[in-house]
């Protein structure tokens with residue numbers, strides 16, 4: 403099974419340049435930690451990214467929650483991405499018809515495709531959402547994650563919905579590099595035990611403290627996510643920066659703690 407192999411050696415299972423980049427970055431930095439920077443002020447956004455940059459393989463954004471967004475934020479984000487060597491993932495969760503998502507991805511104020519290596523989409527509209535986004539993203543070498551499962555209590559992403567998402571992804575391997583999910587997907591939607599099926603699994607809902615946030619979010623530990631469920635990247639938000647967005651020392655300490663927990667779980671996984 404592909405996830406029992408080292409991240410670096412899995413890069414060859416992928417034709418998509420962004421999938422290769424992510425796997426190689428994880429190996430190089432020995433980090434399967436992604437930080438989700440869900441803050442509303444650009445100065446906090448950039449200072450948190452600068453603080454966690456050395457410890458992460460990927461930074462996940464919700465660019466539309468910044469209240470003082472300017473193009474300069476993107477310029478600085480891209481600079482930090484090069485300086486600290488991390489991949490960028492705009493968690494846009496596209497969910498419309500192909501033509502509309504292509505416009506939302508390429509245009510508007512944010513022009514996501516121009517700077518975000520990875521983005522994601524709900525499979526709910528069917529395969530046309532993939533071809534719509536691919537028409538913009540593929541020529542730029544971008545990668546797409548399908549939302550096969552969500553972390554929230556009572557999520558509708560289960561059973562035949564998740565199975566259909568996996569089958570859709572298998573038919574678009576050149577652009578769909580993996581899933582937002584809570585476990586591996588190899589045996590979902592009809593088993594595919596081929597190396598070809600080495601989808602990347604990025605999992606939100608990760609925390610070492612509370613088990614939830616009182617608003618439906620459910621947290622599991624890095625060990626549960628990486629070792630027990632076989633996921634590849636842990637996505638952590640508030641577990642790292644909490645409420646004190648200016649305390650960069652504490653943010654660094656927390657990022658180190660999650661990085662180590664994620665890597666330990668991975669090493670245990672590949673050693674079995």
Ligand code: 5FU
Nearest residue numbers: 438440552553582606607619638639640
């Ligand atoms: F697709 C998903 C999901 O199923 N659960 C999530 O939590 C996405 N997320 C995102 O991960 C969510 O939008 C937040 O940006 C982040 C989790 O943040 P937290 O602070 O670690 O709960």
